[in-house]
Amino acid sequence: MKINPFVYGTVVLVIFLGVIFGFQGAGVWSTSGKVDGAGKGIQPSAADVNTIKGWMTLEQVSTTFNAPVAEILSAFNLPADTPPSTALKDLESDTFDITGLRTWLQNRKKP
Amino acid sequence: MTSQVVPSKVKPRLKGLKALLTHQTFRRVVQLTFAAFILYITLVHVWAGEASTNLTASPEAFCPFGGLETFYKYITSAGTYVPHTHLSNLVVAAGVLILALLMRSAFCGWICPLGFIQDIIHGFSAWLQKRFVPLRKVLRTISQRGQPVWAFLDKYLRFVKYGVLIWAVTGAAIYGVMVFKDYDPWSALINMAEWVFTPGLVVLGLTLVGSLFVERPWCRYACPLGAASGLLGKLSPVYLKREADACTNCKICTNACPMGLNVHTATTITSVDCISCLECVGECPREGALEVKIGLPLMAK
Numbered sequence: 001m002k003i004n005p006f007v008y009g010t011v012v013l014v015i016f017l018g019v020i021f022g023f024q025g026a027g028v029w030s031t032s033g034k035v036d037g038a039g040k041g042i043q044p045s046a047a048d049v050n051t052i053k054g055w056m057t058l059e060q061v062s063t064t065f066n067a068p069v070a071e072i073l074s075a076f077n078l079p080a081d082t083p084p085s086t087a088l089k090d091l092e093s094d095t096f097d098i099t100g101l102r103t104w105l106q107n108r109k110k111p
Numbered sequence: 112m113t114s115q116v117v118p119s120k121v122k123p124r125l126k127g128l129k130a131l132l133t134h135q136t137f138r139r140v141v142q143l144t145f146a147a148f149i150l151y152i153t154l155v156h157v158w159a160g161e162a163s164t165n166l167t168a169s170p171e172a173f174c175p176f177g178g179l180e181t182f183y184k185y186i187t188s189a190g191t192y193v194p195h196t197h198l199s200n201l202v203v204a205a206g207v208l209i210l211a212l213l214m215r216s217a218f219c220g221w222i223c224p225l226g227f228i229q230d231i232i233h234g235f236s237a238w239l240q241k242r243f244v245p246l247r248k249v250l251r252t253i254s255q256r257g258q259p260v261w262a263f264l265d266k267y268l269r270f271v272k273y274g275v276l277i278w279a280v281t282g283a284a285i286y287g288v289m290v291f292k293d294y295d296p297w298s299a300l301i302n303m304a305e306w307v308f309t310p311g312l313v314v315l316g317l318t319l320v321g322s323l324f325v326e327r328p329w330c331r332y333a334c335p336l337g338a339a340s341g342l343l344g345k346l347s348p349v350y351l352k353r354e355a356d357a358c359t360n361c362k363i364c365t366n367a368c369p370m371g372l373n374v375h376t377a378t379t380i381t382s383v384d385c386i387s388c389l390e391c392v393g394e395c396p397r398e399g400a401l402e403v404k405i406g407l408p409l410m411a412k
Contacts, residue, residue, distance in 0.1 A: 005134035019206035031168035
């Protein structure tokens with residue numbers, strides 16, 4: 001069966017946007033680590049290192065996980081004068097990433 | 112009894128507004144709209160910043176390839192994601208893959224903003240060559256002389272994207288980070304405001320400069336999303352059909368193909384590299400020689 005190219009383009013848009021709006025309508029959508037799928041704010045929790053997100057600051061992580069900022073900076077070879085208000089995502093480098101920080105905090109908790 | 116081949120009619124030449132109301136214009140409008148949306152998201156995010164009380168989505172949140180990279184972690188780590196990805200990445204990835212399953216790699220040809228940027232640059236190059244005859248002659252000479260070498264390289268470079276796909280997806284699954292991010296030209300483009308040098312900037316530069324000489328170099332050789340979409344598109348019921356009886360082998364379709372496929376020699380175009388842009392269909396001067404068809408998956412003849 002032949003398809004008109006205009007119809008083809010329209011169907012492409014309907015399918016692609018239909019899937020996205022369908023998921024959005026079902027509440028399965030979040031574009032930020034600051035909120036979950038239901039739009040509820042995400043906060044770091046000492047019980048779960050996976051709650052650490054890139055937008056969180058060094059200070060937030062330090063307070064939540066009871067790890068001094070200086071110790072975090074030293075563990076990842078980051079400059080000692082890094083402001084505690086720096087977002088984690090802005091610190092990403094060869095020596096520091098969020099997955100690494102999660103692992104380090106997880107291991108640090110262990111006796 | 113001998114069968115008589117009926118020569119196909121030449122398509123009527125469209126004039127004025129009708130010449131603009133083609134599916135090719137429709138495609139450009141769709142591409143422009145999606146590119147403008149991403150530009151808007153990027154500017155708002157840069158302007159508002161991370162510290163803003165208003166929630167602004169990062170353009171990274173709309174990248175479908177991020178969805179493929181985070182999928183393994185999402186299903187194996189209780190709904191968590193690799194850094195820089197969100198639920199939206201998984202949803203957009205689902206949109207791209209479902210689209211591929213039904214309509215082949217239409218995302219690449221109709222929606223992808225990086226593909227659109229490459230199209231614009233190649234269009235600019237074609238415009239320059241039209242205006243400056245010496246430039247056209249130089250490029251044509253280089254192209255003719257390098258043809259055998261280029262044809263050889265083109266054939267094998269097209270496999271690179273499958274390697275990139277395997278590396279990026281398995282790397283993210285094993286290490287829990289996007290190993291491809293620093294090499295990704297799209298990531299480099301949307302994060303340009305951060306002024307951080309990454310190898311992705313070099314890849315972006317090569318892609319943009321390469322687009323002056325080759326159409327869609329990133330899509331042809333290295334795009335992992337296009338690789339995934341193309342492979343899944345093999346199961347799609349949609350395909351392009353060339354009617355040999357109606358075709359005059361003028362090669363206009365082949366010359367129009369941004370992915371460099373030999374359309375004029377194929378019976379059905381079901382290549383994994385076809386981005387379903389339908390430029391070949393639009394450019395074909397013969398009625399019924401090249402059409403979009405729907406049939407049983409994997410049964411196109």
